[in-house]
Amino acid sequence: MLQRLRENKSMQGTFLALPTTLWLFVLLIIPLFLTFVISFGQRSPDGDVIFSFSLDNYIRLFGYSTDCPDGQASCFDPLYVNILWRSLSLAFNTTVLVILMAYPLAYFIARATPKQRNMFLFMVLIPLWTNFVIRVYAWMMLLRKEGAINVIIGWVAGLFNLPFTPLEMLYTPGAVLVGMVYEFLPFMILPIYTSLEKIDTSLYEAAADLGANALRTFLRVTLPLSMPGVVAGTILVFIPVMGTFIVSDILGGRQVILVGNLIQRQFLDARDPTFGSAASLILMVMTLIVTYFYTRKFGFGEEIVVA
């Protein structure tokens, strides 16, 4: 009797979880598997996929080229390796800048009185939930030659009678970096805040009683205890930056090409889904490796779902 009830319970659980599990299996796991399979395929002349087993796409990604300038049969073409490297270093720079900006703000919010805290958090959520594309557009307006930043700098220069030629900021790597930082900053603020808020204030008192000054308390108590938030935030920032193509598309013009742009073009303009699939698998492997080593070193907790 008891045995049957337990069996029944297990069946109930399976039944309840089945729609979600099936949905995720069909729309996330099967597509990943398909991407994997197709990346070994070849492109037919009319842009379709020919299923086969060839490593051509990967060899091409890592620089093997048969289209050489001085009549050689094959040579090294760093085009795609450079794109991968550029994406990786941009993701790294963005993450570092975002941590440096998010930490003081998260600290500021965590130390506010509970009533102020809600308002300050609310102020972080508004930009976070404003549409991604709209936020890129806002920076396009600010960074333009005639945009607000140049107008303000020009006005300040005018006050001091200094000559000023408007800066060319849009369509540069710098513009892409600023855009990325802006897009993903809230994703770092919230997890750091969550872990800072959990710290028991009596620890600060204990540190002060034991004679630690503010800096020492911060370095030895606050910072280590807030690391899970920093790690969760890094995952929430690093992974999407690696794959985003809108920011570089709009703020970088056609000057800054990232893996995201490369993949997008293979699926839409260039119409070589097999090469695009190979590139996206490399992207996925790169992010998984970084995430794996990073989380194994530091670990992360429930902070990951706050956003």
Add this chain to the structure above:
Amino acid sequence: MNPHKRSPFVITAATLVYVFLYAPIVALVLYSFNASRANVTFEGFITQTSERVVMDGSLVKASPCGAFHWYCDLSKNDDVIEAAGNTLTIAFTATIIATTIGTMAALALQRYDFKIKPFSQLSLYIPIVIPEIVMGIGILTLFSQTFGWLNETLGLTGDARLALGIGTVTVSHIAFMVPFVTLVVQARLQGFDKSFEEAAMDLGANEWTTFWRVTFPMILPGVLSGALLAFTLSLDDFVITFFTNGPGSTTLPIYVYGLLRRIITPQVNALSTVWITIVFIAVLLLQWLQSRETKPAH
């Protein structure tokens, strides 16, 4: 030691970061009142007139809508209205389905033991650890391959052919929304006091009645904040929609992206401002729900 004390450095840094967060939004809103159609520099506000719109080159001198000229203009843009309709249709449908199956899964994962449980739990983290573009192109490949095969084997032609559209966008949105709903509801269930349910059962209620009369009302705030989060994710989504939409299923983010590559009038700013206002109200609502959630249940 006062736990609310903050050094001048922290206060300055925090203020600067807030300025960084809000400067673009302020500019965006301001330029939605721009008299200049070219929208490159701010040329002042538009004056009110009871007559027709008065233009001077690319400057709008006066409009029946006054400073809100571009908002009136926006309301007459059929493409925007169609895109807004698509966005809402997709978001509503996907939210209802994702919230239902996501809540069921949360209950299963929190309350039951079953064979595929570890797999179910693990699959929830896929959208977090895999770049969205990888999911996007994967889903696109899935649809294009299966649709191509089905169209051929079933001999579908013309309008009967399976193609990308509102359906594919909705189905794909559900895939990335469900994990968030499940994780939010699961978190709510974790702090759940089982004695209320036990009391109901002792008083003779069966499992079904207990669920609807006791459990569900108690987890409702969690379900609602999960639903609201899912809804916002759907409204906001660009990448997945970009790869799964087809003719006639353009959503607002896709529409705005298309505009950014062409001529941009202050209409885009007006659209953005309306959007930010809606977000503002939604976030207020979400915070209100969460503040209710943290209060003890009676």
